[in-house]
Amino acid sequence: MSRTTLPMAAVVAGALATTAVVLTTTPPQRPAIELTAGGNGATVPFTEHEAEAAAHSGTRIGPDFTQGTPASEASGRQAVTLDGRGEHVEFTLTRPANAIVLRYSVPDGSSGSVAVYADGAKLKDLPVTSEYSYLDTPWIAGSRTHHLFDESRLLLGRDLAAGAKVRVQLDAGSVGAITVDLADFEQVATPATRPGNSVSIAEHGATANDGSDDTDAILRAVAAARSQGREVWIPAGTFEVGRAMAVDQVTIRGAGMWHSVLHSNNPFRNDGQVVGNIRLHDFAVLGEVTERVDDRPDNGYHGPLGAGSVISGLWLQHLKVGVWTMSGTTSGAVIENNRFLDLAADGLNFNGRVTDSVVRNNFLRNTGDDALAMWSLGGADVRDTFENNTVVQPNLANGIAIYGGTDITVRGNLVRDTNALGSGIAISNQHFIHDGTFAPLAGTTTVAANTLVRTGAMNPNWGHPHAAIRVDSYDRPITTPVNLTGNRIVDSPYSALQVVDGGGKGNAVTDLDVSGAEVDGVGTVVLQAETTGQGRFTDVVATRVGTRGFYNCAYPSGTFTINRGGGNSGWDSQWTDCSSWPPRDDPGGSLPGGNLALGKPVVAGGHTDVYRPANAVDGDANTYWESVNNAFPQTITVDLGAVTAVRRVVLKLPPSASWGARTQTLSVSGSPDGSSYGVVVGSAGHRFDPATGNTATIAVSGSHRFLRLTFTGNTGWPAAQLSEFEVHAT
Structure with missing residues (x-):
C-alpha cells in the first residue's frame, strides 16, 4: 500500500550475487555489501x-x-x-x-x-x-x-x-x-516431463502458441482432474486465458516457469470462500497490465486460498499484483520459490484473515507498491511469516510492510534499494480504509535477522525521510511488543531506525525493543524518533554515521524516551534543531550518492579526441575530460537535477605520477535554471600535485542546480583538464 500522509515539522546460495568479474571501467562501490549480507534472502x-x-x-x-x-x-x-x-x-x-x-x-x-x-x-x-x-x-x-x-x-x-x-x-x-x-x-533446465497421474489441458482442447482462448479447455481439464483425483498438466508453450478461473481442491502443474506460460491478466480468481488445497506449481503467468487500476483484480491469483494451499515455482510478471488474498479465509498456506517481477502494485498481499501461513524464498523486483505486505483489513492476519525472501527496487512504497495483525514475524529477508514513499521494512497501524474492520498490531511483532541495503527514502509529503526500518503508529497507538532483533542496515541514504506517527496525531509507540542491530552507513541519523512512547536499545552498533547519532523531535509534541542498555556505540550525538531536518552527510565519502555530480548530465565547451565531458562525472579518476587545445576560456557544466544546497567542489586529475604538478586557473558559477549564472567563487589558481593526490577542494555556498567551471589557464597543458568534477553538500 502506498502512503498518503500528513505533512510533518549470491553467488546462488544465500544472498543474491550481484557482481561480475570483468571491471574495465569503474569498480562498483562497496562490492562486498551484497556478498556479505549475512546469508539473508532467497536462494535463487x-x-x-x-x-x-x-x-x-x-x-x-x-x-x-x-x-x-x-x-x-x-x-x-x-x-x-x-x-x-x-x-x-x-x-x-x-x-x-x-x-x-x-x-x-x-x-x-x-x-x-x-x-x-x-x-x-x-x-x-x-x-x-x-x-x-x-x-x-x-x-x-x-x-x-x-x-x-x-x-x-x-x-x-x-x-x-x-x-x-x-x-x-x-x-x-x-x-x-x-x-x-x-x-x-x-542455466535453465529442459522442460519437465508430464506426471503419470495427470490430465493434460491439451487433451481437453488447449492448443499452445496459437493465440486462441484456452480457458474452457483448461476448466474442462480441471473438472476432469478433480473428479478422477489427478493433477492438471500444462505442457510447454503459451496458452491464452481470456477470463478468470475459479479453482478449488486441485493441483495445476507446468513444465517449468521458463516453459509453460498462461498469458493472462488474471487467470485465477475466487470471489468467495474456498475449501483449499489449491496447488499451483512451475509455470509462468505473463500479463499485459500497462496501468494500475485499483478496482480491477488484475492479479495472478486473487481471492482466498482456504486451508493448506501452495503456490510454488511461478513466474509472475506484468500484472497488477502477483498474489492478493481477500474475500475469505486462508490458513496454512505456503508461498515459496516464486519470482514476482515488474508489477504495477504489490508483489503479494495477505489482505486480512490469513493465519499460520508462510511466504518464503521468493524473489521480488520492480514492484509498484509494497513488495510483500500483510494488511489486516476485515480481520487480523495471525501467526504469519515472511521469511528468507529477496526484495529489490520496489519503486513506490516499502520492501516489506506489516499493517496490523497478531504475532507476525519478518525474518531473514534481504531488501535492497527502496525508492519513494517507503522503507525497507515498515511495521504500521495504518488503516488506509476506515471501515472499522482493521485489526491493529497485537501479540508480538518480530523483525529479526534481516539485511537492508540502501533502503529508506525521502517522503515528499513530509519533507522528512522514511528510515530503513520504520515503526509507525499512523492511525492507532502501538502498545504491544515490537522486537527488532539482529538486523543489519547498510548504506541507508537517510536514517536507519524510525519511530513515528505518520498521521501526525502523536500516537505513542510504547513497547519497542531494539537489540543487536548493526548499522553500517547512514546519511543522516541512526535513530529518527518523531512520536511519543519509549523503547529499549541494546547492542546497537553504528559506524559511518552521517549528521548525528539520533533525532528526537516528536510531532505534534513531546519526545520519545530512549532507554539505553549495554553495548551501544556510534550514535550518542543528537541533532537538536527541531525546526529543521538534518541534512545528509557523507562520512569519508563512503555513502553512495555523496558526490552529487556523479553520473549526472554534463556539457562542456568542447573536448579533444576521446576525452569527453562524461569522463569528469564517471567516478573513475583515471579517465578525464580535456578541452580543445589553445582555446581558453573553456567551460564544463554539471546538472545536479534539482536545486541543491552545496558546500564544496572537489576537482581531480589522474593520480598517476606521470601527471606532473600544475596550476589551473578557474572560477565557479551557479544557476537555478541553466539560463542565468552568478559567480560563486571568483577566478583563482588551484594547484594539482600528484604528491598530494592531484586534488583541489574549493569551498562553495548557496543552492544551485547547475554548477559551471570556467578555465582560463593551465600551467601544465594548453587546455582545461579534469578527471573528476565532484559536488558535495557538506
Missing part, C-alpha cells in the same frame, strides 16, 4: 550481474536517490546508458548459463530490441519496450512518474560456460537508446 538459481560493474562503452549514471530518476530506480542506484551504435555492456559469466533476464529502461513510447552476443558471435535479438513502464498514480499523494525499468527474458539457444563474455549491444536496427541496469544469467 541465477546470478545477477550489475551493468556498472561490467565492461561497457556507455555512460554510467548514478548513484542517485532523487525520486523519479532512472538511476534512483536502478539496482545499486547505478546503471549504464547506451545511446550510440556499437555501444555495449559486456558481462563475464561466473557460472554456466543458457538464459538471460535483462533489466533495462528505454525512452517512453519506444520499443525494439537489443542484440545479444556471446564471445563475439551474435546469438539473438532481445525484445525491449516501454509499454509496461512510466506509470502514473495521481491518487497517491507524493507519487511521480515511476516504474521506469522493465525486464525481458530470453533463452539463448546454447549453453555458455563460466568465463564466456555476453555482450548486450546497440546494432543497426536496435532500439535507439537503452539504459541497462543488470542481467541475470541462469
